[in-house]
Amino acid sequence: MKIKKISKAVFPVAGLGTRFLPATKSIPKEIMTLVDRPLIQYAIDEARAAGIKEFIFVTSRGKSALEDYFDSAPELEASLKRAGKDALLDALRETNMDSGAIAYLRQNRPLGLGHAVWCARRLIGNEPFAVLLPDDVIAAETPCLQQMVEAYAQTGGNMVAAMEVSPDKTPLYGVLDVAEDMGAIVRAKGMVEKPKADDAPSNLAVIGRYILTPKVLNNLNRMKQGAGGEIQLTDAIAEEAQGDSNVYGYRFRGQRYDCGSKAGFLQATVAFGLARPDLRDEFGAYLNDMIALQKAAQ
Ligand code: G1P
Numbered sequence: 064m065k066i067k068k069i070s071k072a073v074f075p076v077a078g079l080g081t082r083f084l085p086a087t088k089s090i091p092k093e094i095m096t097l098v099d100r101p102l103i104q105y106a107i108d109e110a111r112a113a114g115i116k117e118f119i120f121v122t123s124r125g126k127s128a129l130e131d132y133f134d135s136a137p138e139l140e141a142s143l144k145r146a147g148k149d150a151l152l153d154a155l156r157e158t159n160m161d162s163g164a165i166a167y168l169r170q171n172r173p174l175g176l177g178h179a180v181w182c183a184r185r186l187i188g189n190e191p192f193a194v195l196l197p198d199d200v201i202a203a204e205t206p207c208l209q210q211m212v213e214a215y216a217q218t219g220g221n222m223v224a225a226m227e228v229s230p231d232k233t234p235l236y237g238v239l240d241v242a243e244d245m246g247a248i249v250r251a252k253g254m255v256e257k258p259k260a261d262d263a264p265s266n267l268a269v270i271g272r273y274i275l276t277p278k279v280l281n282n283l284n285r286m287k288q289g290a291g292g293e294i295q296l297t298d299a300i301a302e303e304a305q306g307d308s309n310v311y312g313y314r315f316r317g318q319r320y321d322c323g324s325k326a327g328f329l330q331a332t333v334a335f336g337l338a339r340p341d342l343r344d345e346f347g348a349y350l351n352d353m354i355a356l357q358k359a360a361q
Contacts, residue, residue, distance in 0.1 A: 066219050069212060069274055071186070072115040072193040074106060075179040077123035077170040082323065091126045093197050095328070097335045098342070102322055103129065104158065106197040113208035115193060118165045119186050121179045130167055133160045174286075175293025180275075181283040189277050194296070196271025200331050202338070203317025207272050211313050214248055215274050220309030221300055224272035225249065226319060233263035237297035239312045240264035240304070249312040251304045256290040256297040267312055269297065270319050278303060 080092030087095075093103040110118065122129060136155065143152045166186055170179045180194055193208060201207040207224055215222050225239060240253030241264070255264060273296070282299035289295035304310040320334065321327030336346045 066216055067191050068114065069191055069193050069215070070115060071117040071119060071190065072110045072195055072208075073119045073121060073180055073183045073187070074103070074195055074197060075121045075170075075176055076103070076126060076129060076197060077121050077173065077179055079123075079173070082325065083328075091129050092323075093126075094128050094132060095322075097200065097322070097328075097331050098339060101132065102197045102200065103132070105200050106195045108157075109201070109206040109208050110193065110195055112206040113193070113212045115208075116164060117186075118160065119183045120165070120167045121170050121182050122167050123170055123173070133158060133165055135159050175289075175291075175295055177283050177289075177294040177296040177299050178286070180296055181280060181286075181294070184280045184283075187277065187280065191274060191276050194271075194273040194275060198321065198323035199271035200320045200322050201270070201272070201315065201317045202320070202334060203315065205316070207270075207315045207317055210315050210317075211272060211274055214311070214313050218248060218309075218311045220311060221276055221279065221303050222274040222311045222313050223254075223300065224270040224315050225267050225312035226270050226314065228266055228268040230260045230263065230266050233258050233260050233266060233268065236268035236270075237295075238263045238265060239267045239269065241267060241312070242308060247314050249314070250308055251310040251312055252308055253304050254297050254301040254310065256295045267314075269312070270315070272315075273300070275300065276303070276309070 076091065076093050080087035083092050083095065094101045107118065120129065140152060140155060143155065168182055170182045195208065211222055211224060228236060234257050237254055237256050238258055239249065239251045241249045242252035243250040249267065253264060279299045282302045283294065286294055287298060289298040300310055320331035322331055336342050
C-alpha cells in the first residue's frame with residue numbers, strides 16, 4: 064500500500080470560548096497559557112514532531128492575537144539579545160513560523176467543526192491531512208500525532224485518536240462503533256457524535272486528533288446538519304466507515320487533558336507545572352501543603 068505523507072494540518076480555532084468568559088472577551092482561548100506557553104503552542108509542537116510543514120488556522124473575528132503570536136517580534140528579540148537572555152530568545156524563536164508555512168482563513172459563521180474543516184478544503188487540496196483540536200492537550204513521551212502517523216503507515220485511510228471513557232461521559236464525545244479490535248488500532252464500522260449513554264455503540268471516544276482522507280471533505284460538501292444542529296466532522300468520517308470501512312481508531316499512549324473545560328485546564332496546569340524541572344520542587348511542596356491543610360480542615 065502506498066501511503067501519502069501527511070504534511071498539512073488544520074487547526075480549528077474559531078470557537079468563542081464562552082466557557083472561559085470573561086477571560087475570552089479579549090483573548091482567544093487558544094492563547095490561554097499552561098504554565099508559560101499558550102495552548103496553541105502545544106498543538107503546533109505536536110504537529111511539527113509529526114512532520115507537519117503547513118499549518119492552516121480556521122479562525123473567526125477576535126482572533127488576531129493568534130496571528131500576532133506566530134509573527135516575528137524583531138524589537139523584543141533585539142532587546143533580549145542585547146541583554147544576553149539566550150534562553151528566552153530560544154523560547155521566543157519556537158513561536159516563529161517560516162514564511163508561507165502558516166495560513167489563516169475565516170469561518171464566517173459558527174456552523175460546527177465539520178464546517179470549520181471544510182472551510183480549509185482549497186488549501187488542503189487532494190491529499191490526506193491532519194486535524195488537531197488545541198483544546199485537547201496530550202502529554203505523551205511520543206507526541207500523539209506522531210504515534211498516529213506511525214500507525215497510519217500500516218493502515219492508510221482515516222484515523223482518529225481514541226480513548227476509553229466512562230459510559231456516562233459518551234454525550235461529550237464522538238464515539239466509535241467498533242468492527243474489529245486489534246489492540247492499539249481498531250477498525251470502526253460507524254461513529255456517532257455525542258450519543259446518550261444508552262445509545263452509545265461503545266465507550267471508545269474520539270479525542271481531537273485526526274488523519275483524514277480528502278473524501279471526508281467531499282462528504283462535508285453536502286453540509287448535512289447533525290448533533291446539536293451543527294455540521295459534524297464525525298458524520299463525514301462515519302460515511303467512510305460504511306461497507307468496506309477505512310476508518311480506524313488509535314488508542315494513543317499518553318494523558319489527555321480537556322482544556323476546553325475549567326477543571327481540565329486546572330488539571331493540566333498542575334500536571335505541566337509538576338513536569339517542569341524549574342518549578343517542580345517549589346510547586347510540589349506547595350501542593351503538598353495545600354493537601355495537608357485540606358485534610359486537617361476535614
Ligand atoms: C469535538 C468533536 C467530538 C470529539 C471532541 C474531542 O467535540 O466533535 O467528536 O470527541 O471534539 O474533544 P467538542 O468537544 O468540540 O464539542
